[in-house]
Amino acid sequence: MLEEIDLRVQKLMRMVNQQTLRHLDGSSYRVATKSSYNDLVTTIDRQNEQAIDRQLREIDPGCRILSEEGFGDQQINDLAGHVWIVDPLDGTLNFVKQHNHFGIMLALYVDGYPTLAYIMDAVNQDLYHGGNGWGVFKNDQRLAGPINANLHDSLIAISSSLVLDDVANLAQVARQASGLRMYGSAAMEMIGVLNGELGAYVSHLKPWDLAAGRVLAEELGLTVKSIDDNGISVLSSNLVLVATKRAGQDILDRTD
Template sequence: MINIERLHQNVTTWLKTSRQRVLALMNDPLTVATKSNRNDLVTNVDRTNQQFLIGQIQAAYPDARIEGEEGKDQKTKSLDGLVFFVDPIDGTMNFVKEHNYFAIMIGVYVDGKPVYGAIMDVMHDTIIAGGHGFAMRANDTRLPALADEPLAAGLIGLNGPMHAHNRLAVADIGMASSGVRMIGSAGMTFADIAQGALIGYISYLQPWDVAAALAILGHAGVIFSRPDGSQLDLLTPGIVVAATPQAHQTIMTMMNDAATN
């Protein structure tokens, strides 16, 4: 089994160095391209940062598989053994337009099981980390246990298009909560859940968007599922429902009612 303490030290070092590199590159003109649509952006910083992180991972864990967001050469078809999920800039639109509210994420899995995750809030210099036998923390200060409250008692993060079209009753779910937040970054949204600011999150996510959070929050009591209640498959993208238990149960009931009516 991988040494979690040593892994945490390694990832923390990589993320801190990565943060400094990203901040330095932000002072230069960005090269921005689109991927699947005009709002799905990639920059030279995404690519450069991924190359840096992959190099660090390969040097420390040469047998690891790596699933990176940028580049078809960094795709894995198996979760056997040690697998790192890397999102070099999560919330690229925020990065380009606001220079704020974006994250760097690393999730680590062994034989398909989440063992460790880290989310770097770049502009606030905060690393949210946690995993199997490794208590959730912010910059190595342990975070309090998450409250298990009803959906009506908490704020929820939602996907914009899903909310606009009330897909899977997402707009209704938002109305049933204390309020809706759309941050534009899965990592930043999950970081807010870890710190007790949000009660849940619903969005269409790629594996690298959710891998770190599943390792951090899944071991802290947050339930992750597909809308039909099935477990996540980190080899394929899909809609993710993540929430504390009471809220998750309410969300599942509302989604099921919407699907059958």
């Protein structure tokens, strides 16, 4: 059953991405703010989410859906059964301002187990997918996993507010790395760690920001931990580290 679900969701991701790319000129959608002037939502976020949620219910009958813009199930307090976590347009500010560096993310958790995930690099039209012991793929090519680099030898991504406010000593962590990158999209930063462009990514992540990247990172044997080491719940917000084993330990040693 999971094999059929997987193939159908891959097709769904590509379909939704094609629909998204048709709107890159900015003339065919509306923009609103959420919590602040730089926390945006567009009509494309909402259209994508409605299309994804509708198709997931056909692909995986009986599933429950936690999705960012609220078109899924209203109350999800546990991960019993099949639970899909949906980010219909990650990096909305980038989508609006740059027309680049944004993605779409889905993840399936089965009875709490991180099972399948999909991250679409929208503009490059590359789909990262896998889980369930099958490995991780970029389109049809299986990823070997990144080199286990340490912090000093790695480029790392940390959310700008965490560095500016020096949360958990992360400004010092940034100085210890080869360089600091800020992409403004969990999808793109997760991809960076998966393909070895980044040695680590640290951010405060909501369920839809974390769920897919966690599945794929753990499938590759990468570190996925909360900075305070209190465990991670994909039903809540977390200050999360995704990294190679060596870079991850270097960062944790500096954030104690």
